[in-house]
Amino acid sequence: MLQVRDAVSGGRAIVDALIANGVDTVFGLPGAQTYPIFDALALSDDRIRTYGARHEQASGYMAFGYARSTGRPGVFSVVPGPGVLNAGAALITALGCCAPVLLLTGDVPSAFKGRGRGHLHEIPDQLGLLKRMTKWSARIERVEDAPVLVNEAFRQMLSGRPGPVALEMAWDTMGETAVVDPLGPADIPAPTAADPAAIEAAARLLVTARRPMIMTGSGAQHAAGEVRALAALLDAPVTALRGGRGIVGGGEPLGLSSAVAHRLYPETDVVLGIGTRLELPTMRWTGMMTWHDRLPGGRKLVRIDVDPEEMIRLKADAPVVADAKAGAQALIEAVQRLQAGAPRRDGATIRADIAAAKAAVAAEVAGVQPEVDYLDAIRAALPDDGFFLTELCQAGFASYFAWEARQPRTYVSEGYQGTLGYGFPTALGVKVANPDRKVVVVCGDGGFMFGVQELATAAQEGIAVVAVVFDNGAYGNVRRDQRTRYEGRFIASDLQNPDFLKLAEAFGVEAHGVASPAELAAVLPAALDAAGPVLIRVAVPSDSEASPWPFIHPAP
Template sequence: MLQVRDAVSGGRAIVDALIANGVDTVFGLPGAQTYPLFDALALSTERIRTYGARHEQASGYMAFGYARSTGRPGVFSVVPGPGVLNAGAALITALGCCAPVLMITGGVPSTFEGRGRGHLHEIPDQLGLLRRMTKWSARIERVEDAPALVNEAFWQMLTGRPGPVALEMAWDSMAATAVVEPLGAAVIPSATEPDAAAVEAAARLLVSARRPMIMTGSGAQHAAEEVRALATLLDAPVTALRGGRGIVAEGEPLGLSSAVAHRLYPKTDVVVGIGTRLELPTMRWAGMMTYHERLPGGRKLVRIDVDPEEMVRLKADAPVLADAKAGVRALIEAIGRLSVDGPNRDVGAVHMEIAEAKAAVGAEIAKVQPEVDYLHAIRAALPDDGFFLTELCQAGFTSYFAWEARQPRTYVSEGYQGTLGYGFPTALGVKVAHPERKVVAVCGDGGFMFGVQELATAAQEGIAVVVVVFDNGAYGNVRRDQRTRFEGRFIASELCNPDFLKLAEAFRIKAYWVTSPGELAAILPTAFAAEETVLVHVAVPPDSEASPWPFIHPAP
């Protein structure tokens, strides 16, 4: 006897498809157009945990933090129109960081679509807008279409270069009911093997290289074992600016901060870029205003990247179109076939040069005060597998080169979007994904106030992170530029801040006040031991912080 399926709403069909694809966490802020979705989530609490937020942007950043720290899809839902626009910063941050994030939103009633009548939350061509902000976006027209389109969203998110996607469904369509045939999980294809001739060409370049250097990005985070093996085989140092940090720990002999890598770069003859846009040599070290189609300085470039467009944007001498894990593994095998003993170079001299550069640059970096000492205090207290959120502040910028990343994915950055205010809400999503691990968000007073309301979310949802707020009473970078480049004409850069301790207390959040790295070091063990969110307010005298920019944008 055939089983007759019950009719379900569009919201229910979406939630069932999420469950089929292994989703157990959703972030969101409900509204009228998404009531059927959130009602379905309320009926599925045994299988999906839903975390509310106080702002749509925070919902998006929590999903981003979940995805960025795990490599798995982060899912969130907001209302259409202003909700989508509020979450837009999180979507483009995910796009810049290649993070698999799925946004689900509503729309005006289907009979109003494209009419411009001014229905609630209507914006012109919302789907067209989303398609410009994401890797892929689509509209679910009928309840019956939900499983297939949710699966397509997962396929788009996770195939090739990961990225954010969005699904919208009209107000009335999401509330409508129909009998839906479940499809199971999306089938994500395995990474294809790279072209053998391309790998052979890259291997030949590296066997003959005298001073190769490996640069990693977000696309290499899942290939840490293979990257370490390649670095050992080549005796090549490994560096990254943001997304690829921690793949090789910077405290290891072959792990480099970007500042140390810059010191060694003049002798580098071959660069190996793995899952990275190669921002260091093409923008940071060669001038931000000059576009480069090839690696500047005449150096040879080997690229391993899953995105064919990357090979057009920056041309390589030996391009290998492949997922990082498969590409590096094939490259190691090819080098082994060409040279049984590995590349012919003076290993002792290479290691000595690296150690000397680390010592020399370390002495220079130590002068970036007080930021470096504050970062050292946090590093000493945070376990190796703990997560560090950078944020756009002086300590955050300094962390680009002065924070020792020790494990993959533990240095969670904002990527090239430079989205001020992303840090604290993103940290909440990271903690949700890793409840057993420590999470610290380093924020400036300006950026923290972008998402200060999420202290309520942290308290209500029981999300235990440590947020360190550096309070210098200004948008520090802007104020410095106005002082040094515009004759001290300060405008809109100075801040009148609240009493952060009283503010935290109002949210029922524990808070501490410190004025030195030593005091921060003393309080952090207590903060990390707490099973709740803790705010540490760091009072920083105005204009007292050394500029980190000579190490981020060194003179060419």
């Protein structure tokens, strides 16, 4: 007998398509234009878990944390207009970090679209705005179109260079009902295979190099095994600034911090960039105001990147357009073939030079106090598979070069957007995605206050994140620059903060106050084992922190 399907709302059609694509978690803040989505989520709470938030920006960051820590899509829903704008910082952070994030939003009723009448939450050309902040965005015009467009969103989000996408649906359309033909999950195309000639050229450059160095980015996080194998074959050290941290651990013989890499860079003749924009040698080590379309210093560059546009932005001597994992594996096979019977470079000497550079830099970095000692205390307490999140504070900046990431994806940063305040809500998303692993986020007092309301979310949902808040009563970096570059004309950089311990208590969150790395080390183990969120306030005297910038922007 032919089974007659029931009509469903636009919101239900969207949620059913999410479930078909394996989504089990959604973050969001409901409103009138998205009620049908949230009602469908409530009806499907046995298959998909919804986490509310206190601010749209936090919803986006939580989805970003989910995606950044797993490589799986992070999904969130907020109202159109101001809700979308509030979440904009999270969208562009996801864009900068190549994180697969899906925004679901509403829009003004269909009859009002494009008429400028000032309907609730109307902004001019919302879809056009979204298209400029995401990899791809579209409008669902009919309830029946929801499965096709949700699947297209997943295809766009996960194919090629991953990134955020958005779908909008008019307020009235989302509430309408229709019979919808369900689809299975989206068909994600396999990455295009690397050109064998390009692989051969890249392998020849690397095999004949005297001192190659590998630099990794976010695009290589899923290729850790292949990167490690390449490093061992080539006797090449591996480094990263932010996104590629943990692919080869800093404590491993061939794992380098960016500061050690800078020490060894003068001897490097060939750079292999895998899934990275190569920010270190083209911006951090040469000046942020100087444009380079080739690697400076006459060094040869081999690139593996899934995005062909990257080969135009920064030209390579041997460009390989391919997924990092597949491209690196093809390169391994080519290098092994070319190395067969050929003399190898002196790996023992290379490793000895790396060890010596590490020791020398460690002695210098130890002077960045008290940040390094606080980071060491956290590193000693956090398991190797635990997540460490930076924030734009002095400890966060110092972590660029002083934190030893030991596993892929465990160092979660804000990327090149430098979005102040992203840290705490992002950490909540990381913990939701990884409930059995420990999560620590370091925040400055200024940045933490951007999302302080999410203490309520953490308490209500039992999200066991440890937030270490450094309280120096200032936007420390701004205040340092005003002191050193603008003759001490301080403006809008000093902060009158709340009592963070009482504030946490008001939210029902466990809190501790410390004033030294030793005191932090004493409270961290129990905090990491707590069943709910914990705030640790670190008292830092104003202007007492050493500048980390000589190691982030070393003199050319």
